[in-house]
Amino acid sequence: xxxxxxAASSEPASHGxxxxxxxxxxxxxxLLAELNSPQRDAVTHGEGPLLVLxxxxxGKTRVLTHRIAYLLATGMARPGEIxxxxxxxxxxxEMRERVEALIGRAIRAMWVTTFHSACARMLxxxxxxxGYSRSFTIYDEADSLRMIKRCMEELEVDPKxxxxxxxxxxxxxxxxRLLDAxxxxxxxxxxxxxxxxxxYALYEKRMxxxxxxxxxxxxxRTVNVIELYAEVRERWRRSFRHVLVDEYQDTxxxxxxxxxxxxxxxxxxxxxxxxxxxIYGFRHADIGNILDFDRDFPExxxxxxxxxxxxxxxxxSAANGIIERNRQRIEKRLWTAAGExxxxxxxxxxxxxxxxxxxxxxxxxxxxxxxxSRSEIAVFYRTNAMSRVLEDTLVRFELPYxxxxxxxxxxxxxxxxxxxxxxxxxxxxxxxxxxxxxxxPRRGIGATSQGRLAAHANTTGLPIWEVAGxxxxxxxxxxxxxxxxxxxxxxxxALRDRASRAxxxxxxxxxxxxxxxxDALEAERTIEAEGRIxxxxxxxxxxxxxxxxxxxxxxxxxxxxxxFLQQIALxxxxxxxxxxxxxxxxxxxxxxxxxEYDAVFLIGxxxxxxPHMRALEEGGEExxxxxxxxxxxxxxxxxxxxxxRERRMFGGRREVGxxxxxxxxxxxxxxxxxxxxxxxxxxxxxxxxxxxxDPGPAxxxxxxxxxxxxxxxxGVVTGVEPGGVIVVRFAGDGSERKLMADYAPIRKR
DNA sequence: CACATCTATCTTTTT
DNA sequence: GATAGATGTG
Numbered sequence: 001x002x003x004x005x006x007a008a009s010s011e012p013a014s015h016g017x018x019x020x021x022x023x024x025x026x027x028x029x030x031l032l033a034e035l036n037s038p039q040r041d042a043v044t045h046g047e048g049p050l051l052v053l054x055x056x057x058x059g060k061t062r063v064l065t066h067r068i069a070y071l072l073a074t075g076m077a078r079p080g081e082i083x084x085x086x087x088x089x090x091x092x093x094e095m096r097e098r099v100e101a102l103i104g105r106a107i108r109a110m111w112v113t114t115f116h117s118a119c120a121r122m123l124x125x126x127x128x129x130x131g132y133s134r135s136f137t138i139y140d141e142a143d144s145l146r147m148i149k150r151c152m153e154e155l156e157v158d159p160k161x162x163x164x165x166x167x168x169x170x171x172x173x174x175x176x177r178l179l180d181a182x183x184x185x186x187x188x189x190x191x192x193x194x195x196x197x198x199x200y201a202l203y204e205k206r207m208x209x210x211x212x213x214x215x216x217x218x219x220x221r222t223v224n225v226i227e228l229y230a231e232v233r234e235r236w237r238r239s240f241r242h243v244l245v246d247e248y249q250d251t252x253x254x255x256x257x258x259x260x261x262x263x264x265x266x267x268x269x270x271x272x273x274x275x276x277x278x279i280y281g282f283r284h285a286d287i288g289n290i291l292d293f294d295r296d297f298p299e300x301x302x303x304x305x306x307x308x309x310x311x312x313x314x315x316x317s318a319a320n321g322i323i324e325r326n327r328q329r330i331e332k333r334l335w336t337a338a339g340e341x342x343x344x345x346x347x348x349x350x351x352x353x354x355x356x357x358x359x360x361x362x363x364x365x366x367x368x369x370x371x372x373s374r375s376e377i378a379v380f381y382r383t384n385a386m387s388r389v390l391e392d393t394l395v396r397f398e399l400p401y402x403x404x405x406x407x408x409x410x411x412x413x414x415x416x417x418x419x420x421x422x423x424x425x426x427x428x429x430x431x432x433x434x435x436x437x438x439x440x441p442r443r444g445i446g447a448t449s450q451g452r453l454a455a456h457a458n459t460t461g462l463p464i465w466e467v468a469g470x471x472x473x474x475x476x477x478x479x480x481x482x483x484x485x486x487x488x489x490x491x492x493x494a495l496r497d498r499a500s501r502a503x504x505x506x507x508x509x510x511x512x513x514x515x516x517x518x519d520a521l522e523a524e525r526t527i528e529a530e531g532r533i534x535x536x537x538x539x540x541x542x543x544x545x546x547x548x549x550x551x552x553x554x555x556x557x558x559x560x561x562x563x564f565l566q567q568i569a570l571x572x573x574x575x576x577x578x579x580x581x582x583x584x585x586x587x588x589x590x591x592x593x594x595x596e597y598d599a600v601f602l603i604g605x606x607x608x609x610x611p612h613m614r615a616l617e618e619g620g621e622e623x624x625x626x627x628x629x630x631x632x633x634x635x636x637x638x639x640x641x642x643x644x645r646e647r648r649m650f651g652g653r654r655e656v657g658x659x660x661x662x663x664x665x666x667x668x669x670x671x672x673x674x675x676x677x678x679x680x681x682x683x684x685x686x687x688x689x690x691x692x693x694d695p696g697p698a699x700x701x702x703x704x705x706x707x708x709x710x711x712x713x714x715g716v717v718t719g720v721e722p723g724g725v726i727v728v729r730f731a732g733d734g735s736e737r738k739l740m741a742d743y744a745p746i747r748k749r
Numbered sequence: 750c751a752c753a754t755c756t757a758t759c760t761t762t763t764t
Numbered sequence: 765g766a767t768a769g770a771t772g773t774g
Contacts, residue, residue, distance in 0.1 A: 087764075088764080141763085215763090215764060250764090280763075382761070384761085385761090388765090442751075444751090448750080572763080588761085590761090590762045590763070591763085612760090613761090615762080650758085650760075650765075650766095
């Protein structure tokens with residue numbers, strides 16, 4: 001602790017490590033002793049750009065945290081001069097904690113955040129230069145899509161011919177390449193792209209009027225303001241003399257540009273990443289950023305971390321075997337000092353239900369017989385929809401679990417409503433939030449009246465809230481609507497009066513009561529409404545926590561409500577990952593990045609599912625393979641990969657499952673195959689090229705077939721009913737029973 | 750204007 | 765099998 005404060009109070013050195021004090025030297029030695037040789041090279045790097053190619057599990061967080069501690073301990077940087085960027089808020093919090101543990105004290109002045117949070121924070125200071133107010137609202141994807149639909153309506157674009165989602169994808173893509181509407185228009189020429197350009201132009205106009213930014217805007221506007229204003233540029237460059245970026249392989253062009261703008265003078269940019277784990281290309285992440293780092297920053301030094309501290313050699317060899325097939329990569333081979341470990345278990349099941357049961361049974365076995373904690377077991381799948389069957393099964397097995405991702409807390413209607421109320425208090429121009437809450441609960445302000453309000457706002461250029469304040473002036477507005485809107489306006493105005501002073505939790509509570517929102521829910525008297533009320537209470541709880549933290553840390557410059565809204569707008573699901581209770585964790589492969597578990601199940605390894613058909617169509621085979629690599633390398637000791645011979649997609653169609661190409665790409669001697677037989681799992685030949693296809697799914701039974709039941713003995717099928725139910729009369733006691741053909745322990749004679 | 754019912758389409762992955 | 769949009773009814 002003494003070393004840390006001594007270093008911090010010294011002046012930042014403009015050169016490499018100076019002569020530390022005796023205590024400092026001791027501290028430094030301890031800091032470096034915990035590292036292997038390439039890790040130490042990275043941590044003790046002097047000034048200038050540095051690329052750390054960190055294979056999975058090679059200790060990249062360790063390198064980052066030690067590097068920061070090193071910068072502080074040597075006096076190369078003061079805490080306020082460091083900007084460290086991570087992928088999720090959770091990763092950021094963890095990194096801050098670990099750095100603080102290393103240097104032995106809290107360091108509030110240091111920025112450790114995500115790209116989006118950092119940008120939001122910078123924009124709070126400078127958005128006014130771009131015509132936004134500092135209290136701009138952050139629109140999530142659903143909000144921004146709503147705005148796009150509105151713009152399309154206004155331009156009379158047929159949403160059947162031009163799906164709003166596709167238009168939004170175009171706009172988002174353009175922004176990520178830092179193209180504004182005009183630049184985009186010049187580069188594209190099809191009818192669709194022309195239309196997208198029109199929508200894009202109007203969208204930008206309406207977003208500015210609404211004082212709102214989408215996720216892409218946060219990055220783009222930050223780049224804009226830094227490019228346009230020399231004083232802003234200078235301010236941030238001076239602030240961030242050392243910039244460190246985690247998961248660099250997932251950065252896009254806008255983020256790259258931002259880093260370039262911030263660091264081009266001093267060149268103190270350290271990026272850590274693994275091109276083999278670049279899995280956000282669909283969101284315009286550019287793997288070229290990491291592949292071409294040494295070209296973009298010619299004086300860059302490169303360090304490769306290949307020793308893995310997480311997994312068994314078998315798991316690493318499996319991962320290497322897969323990723324080797326990619327062309328877009330930098331040669332890198334993971335190795336470990338740990339032993340070989342267990343073979344990779346491959347299992348073919350008849351359908352997704354059997355797959356889920358098999359996974360559940362194996363989880364149970366791992367817990368009961370191998371002594372694993374449930375919290376050390378995870379199941380990964382390609383798409384969120386695949387969690388459903390699994391969840392049903394885990395419930396039946398009474399295995400406590402948590403799902404990360406999927407329908408998120410902050411996407412629930414009631415939560416979005418509550419947040420929209422708060423947004424409207426802060427930002428009266430916010431059209432989308434206005435539209436969301438104006439008639440929720442029902443106030444008799446329907447589509448017609450809302451349309452009139454919006455139209456009047458658009459034609460006069462007045463903020464929607466102004467217009468609502470003078471409804472009488474809106475042409476065509478009926479008397480009842482005028483009254484309802486005026487009342488609504490008064491309610492919100494009264495709440496706004498308190499907004500700047502009151503703690504967020506109390507304000508939210510007042511909002512929910514005084515707008516009649518809670519009353520309406522309570523009046524519903526349904527279980528669903530009760531759940532909603534509970535969710536809202538949880539949100540009040542979140543706000544209370546926020547208030548408490550704020551009181552603890554002292555007030556910032558930003559009003560509490562604004563800060564709260566910004567924080568939850570950029571909150572992600574990973575952030576709430578629970579590690580205390582022993583729960584089996586279910587999530588998509590994308591969510592799995594950066595995590596590790598003793599045992600990992602990768603389900604749905606079928607062509608078309610994983611690799612996903614649409615990804616393949618878009619030429620993303622290599623990215624799918626990287627996704628597989630990410631999944632495999634999450635496992636410490638045990639890895640299971642399963643596929644189903646048949647799977648029901650979107651509630652009906654049966655799809656025939658062919659084992660994923662990734663299964664075939666695994667080195668055969670590392671694997672052990674199992675195939676579902678009607679009753680049991682028999683290990684097949686180890687590493688056999690392909691298990692002989694089993695007699696198909698459930699046995700096909702007809703009336704008159706003779707069957708044997710494990711406990712009831714011989715019987716005859718007397719009926720076949722829909723839903724896989726068969727009726728069997730048993731010879732033993734003459735009883736007739738209904739059985740599930742798929743699940744009952746029966747076989748044909 | 751609110752609510753119920755029907756339908757088409759959907760599923761990648763998310764800061 | 766869920767949801768959003770369209771259509772119909774009171």
